[in-house]
Amino acid sequence: MRKNIVAGNWKMNTTVPEGVALAKEVNEALKAEKANCDVIVCVPFTHLCSVAAAIDSSVLGLGAENCADHKSGAYTGEVSAPMVASTGAKYVILGHSERRQYYGETSETLREKVALALENGLSPIFCIGEVLEERENGTFNDVVKTQIVEGLFNLNAEDFGKIILAYEPVWAIGTGKTATAEQAEDMHAFIRNVIAEKYGNEVADNTSILYGGSCKPSNAAELFAKPNVDGGLIGGAALKCADFMGIVKAF
Ligand code: 13P
Secondary structure: OOOOEEEEEOOOOOOHHHHHHHHHHHHHHHHHOOOOOEEEEEEOHHHHHHHHHHOOOOOOEEEEOOOOOOOOOOOOOOOOHHHHHHOOOOEEEEOOHHHHHHOOOOHHHHHHHHHHHHHOOOEEEEEEOOOHHHHHOOOHHHHHHHHHHHHHOOOOHHHHOOOEEEEOOHHHOOOOOOOOHHHHHHHHHHHHHHHHHHHOHHHHHHOOEEEEOOOOHHHHHHHHOOOOOOEEEEOHHHHOHHHHHHHHOOO
């Protein structure tokens, strides 16, 4: 059965001491009150080692927000999948819309990143989602399907089984404008159908599909109650322990 997951994406926020303090606070809160879902924090590269040392990996999972599309070598400033894995992280966000929009990530580079993440034992949290114009002109299903087909459908079924998907409509990210629970459910059901057509019902049923975009304690329960919404990828609300835990408790 697929897992329910709440994952934080801290983006480019917090210094190392601030991040360690936040991770510890979340870790303690989860020890005090056991979650009914897997909980993960995805943190800046600089934070990975310190956060790994500060948390209990059986309580709180750790991920990076990106990794390089090469294994090693002369790529100044890049951080490879083996480097991320060597910190103790088990997850890596790939293809976030901010990476696609501001850093020109394409399906081609993402295929390399996914392959390297998997080779190094990292589970990719692979992000997909349409921009506002595509929502409004009705092409959103096609856009999301293309992102999945181009980015992931080169994988065999076993490797695809290690992918966590995150549907993040770009118009809902950081805007306070959440997709309605019905919009999220419709898209998640569509995504699961796209997966079933390629890999069969069992793989599709076992794939966790998270929703991301202005998810907060006040709307998480309604979103997570939908049958095809298996949790959330949380930006702003992951930066305050109480808000993040409020979302975790929606399960
Ligand atoms: P917000 O929750 O801040 O809208 O961000 C969502 C997101 O981009 C998570 O990856």
